[in-house]
Amino acid sequence: MRQGEISLAGLLALFSMYLMWKSTELPIGYIRGQGPGGGFWPFWLSVGMLLSCVAIAWNWWRGKSPASVSDEPLMDDFGWRSVILVGGGIVGFVALIAIVSMYGAVGLFLVYYLRFLGRHSWMLTLTMAVTLPFALFFFFEGAMQISMPQGLPFTQPFFDLMYDIIY
Template sequence: MLAADRIIALALMGLSLCFMIYALRLPIGWEPETGPGAGAFPFWLGLGMLLASAAILARSFVTRPHSDETFIPDADAIPQILGVVGLLLGAIALIPLLGAYIALMLFLLGYLRIIGGHGWLLTGILMLTTPVFLFFFFEVTLKILLPKGITEPLFYPLYAMFF
């Protein structure tokens, strides 16, 4: 298990460095009229990923494993893993058609209600608040427009208010 931890940590560190290098091609500082530069979010996200991966790598040298057993998911976990993978692929496939927000809502519905077995109240709250938060974070704050698909006309009044 330690070898796998170390290999994955090193691979993630390399990927983080690639993200940071490509992000540095864009401005990462604060731009007076528009806010954070286009490379700010990818750069700082890459740095966080690099630090987390470095911590995992360091921990693999400090801690001793509890056992040398290989992790193999039990038979009950495999359908859940496949269900989550299917939901993710379905959500990704729906983004161009329905937009990121509707695809996210459908993913959360499937994940929380069907796979997780959570109640309708929690599912409904998260299905509604998560896309709203992401809209304000990406589109209003960072000025990064996410794909809307056929729902684009529904956003015109919001664009008029915030842009």
């Protein structure tokens, strides 16, 4: 547990620094008359993440967190099984984006996660799996004007109908 805590804090700190460096390719300050630059949010959120990693490392060094004084293994069998099931679901989600679109992949992932991993009712599962992709569509495609991947051609009738609604 002790090694896992500091290792993860270090890995996330490195990732934070990479994101800070990468986001400086765009303006990270406030642009007069336009608002925050394109790199503003990624940069400053990464600064927050880096500061959090420093706080975790500080508490680890002082032995103030339960994990920093634990000799227990990082994860038991249940923990590894959970990582494999959730990680596999995320890999499946990413693979499905190119086939059934971003919104279809979100819906299918929610069915997998809520019904099969979370064992929630079909009513809740289907409500979330249908409602959230529609809400995301109207947010990204309608309000933000950001197109998400549309998958293979068989998904085009859905997008045609949805674009007719927002335009």
